[in-house]
Amino acid sequence: MRNPARTFARFLFGLALVVVAPDAGAAEAEPIKIGMSTSESGEFQDVTATQLRGLQMWADDINSRGALLGRRVKIIHHDDASRADRAAAVYERLITRDGVDLLVSPYSSTLTVTASQVAERHGVPMISVGSAPGLWKRGFKNLYGLYAPADRNMDPVLALGREKGLSTVAVAHQQAKFPEAVAAGVVEHAPEYGLKVVFSGSYAGVPGDLTGLARDMKAANPDVVIVGGYLEDGIAFMRAARAVGLRPKIMALSAGPALRQFGDELGYDKSNGVLATVQWVRDVRMPMSFDFAFRYRRRHGVYPSYDAAGAYAAGQVLEAAVRLAGTTDPEAVRHQLSTMKFRSILGHYRVDESGMQRGKTTYLVQWQKQYLSLVYPVELARYPLLYPFPE
16 A cells, blocks of 8 residues: 555655756657536536636646656647537547547536546546536546535535524525535435425526525525525526525525626625635635635636636646656556545545545635625634625
């Protein structure tokens, strides 16, 4: 069995060698190709644009300090149009035509389901930004999770509810893999936090009007409202919630409110007080987080979301595995991804025997007027929580 300390030391030593002694022949060597899909249209268009920026920033950092194993890194991506069938076709192309060495999954667990099937069939390791637990119940050997599993995504919200002495929770979700797993996790784990589920519902696709759902949730009179979804449906839900006067003590949504577009499009009066779970925020002070955020903002004019940081971290994890393996050979890289313990800007990387991430947790940010503020856990918070959820 590998000694973790010795393994990590080897990684740091290899990194130092690259920094001080770049290979003069790196430009002539065949690049290491990292493949991913992006969404140039559809529901995930905005999010995947930030992901690509994060991954490309990692590649540029590698190349500027002397390449990886004497080879430059090249990011290759194609449009999946936010569709699972297109995602499968993109990853087939990346592997069979573009000849990529390693993969980063599409955005969303729904698209990752089909993309990972292609990666498994060809035996190409993939870092997954999808986090639905079902992804790791298929016995795949090439899929490695980066984020906290979706069924534990709302644990900080449940913990906050317990700390505030609350007793009931209502949950709703979009009918897609990740949101379904978020909601299922709430239903399963709420009793552990002393919370009773008084309402559970769902909605299809990206709806235009969720007034009926919001009205039904209001009738249940919950202390906590949790919604699993994405950006567009999160905006639609909050419009409906404000319209019907749904005012729980805690209002928490997954994914969507973590993006600037949420408050900008919804309006700061309507987004004020909404909580969002995030996998990363620069205020958590992980190694290199502030540096990454500063350079990203200088480069793109905005601070990075956790999706950008997650893509950068996916590159860091792949880099660590390749350096420790000393090769891009899939079997050697798989061994490292399965056994190594690593800390990226996102936090701890540690997977179980299925490849599911076990080292990560989520944090809570809250819209406070036009700002997104880290508010939980308390020991890391930069600003006090707005409580109860304001009118």
